[in-house]
Amino acid sequence: MIGAGIVKGMAVTLRHLLRRPFTVQYPEERLPLPERFRGNELIWLVEKCTGCNTCAKACPHGVIQVETSAKLDENRYFVEKFEADMGLCIFCGLCVEACPFEALYLSREFEKATYRHEDMFRRRDDFINAQKNFSGYFYPYLDKERPKRLEGW
Numbered sequence: 679m680i681g682a683g684i685v686k687g688m689a690v691t692l693r694h695l696l697r698r699p700f701t702v703q704y705p706e707e708r709l710p711l712p713e714r715f716r717g718n719e720l721i722w723l724v725e726k727c728t729g730c731n732t733c734a735k736a737c738p739h740g741v742i743q744v745e746t747s748a749k750l751d752e753n754r755y756f757v758e759k760f761e762a763d764m765g766l767c768i769f770c771g772l773c774v775e776a777c778p779f780e781a782l783y784l785s786r787e788f789e790k791a792t793y794r795h796e797d798m799f800r801r802r803d804d805f806i807n808a809q810k811n812f813s814g815y816f817y818p819y820l821d822k823e824r825p826k827r828l829e830g831w
């Protein structure tokens with residue numbers, strides 16, 4: 679039939695005219711983030727970290743640097759340095775998966791863009807003082823037990 683294509687095209691247009699819009703007016707409007715969303719920040723828990731360096735070895739981009747000193751009186755290592763150049767991070771999560779002590783998490787923060795690369799560098803104290811918005815990535819129990827398991831962090 680001549681003009682069938684036009685009718686079909688107009689039907690599609692009309693259908694979309696009657697739907698609610700898909701777009702949101704960010705940043706005034708925000709979509710809810712999934713619990714396991716991988717943001718552009720790492721969360722490091724100094725109290726859990728043994729300085730084993732496994733995360734640094736697992737990272738394909740050499741983002742993380744760890745240095746320790748021996749605390750002979752307490753029979754453990756002290757983590758002198760824990761640093762990450764988040765400007766190089768690709769948020770693959772391999773470091774999080776590799777950590778044997780649940781000391782490293784991905785964050786759900788995603789508004790961390792800066793004008794200068796050096797502003798994306800995180801030092802030990804930056805990690806300690808950072809606001810911790812845990813992602814459930816690789817830790818699905820966090821979805822349900824978030825408040826209980828992470829109380830006090």
Ligand code: SF4
Nearest residue numbers: 737767768770771773
């Ligand atoms: S998320 Fe991936 S790229 Fe980023 S620090 Fe961890 S292992 Fe490295």
Ligand code: SF4
Nearest residue numbers: 727728730731733777
């Ligand atoms: S793998 Fe975990 S415990 Fe080991 S240095 Fe990294 S964050 Fe610390």
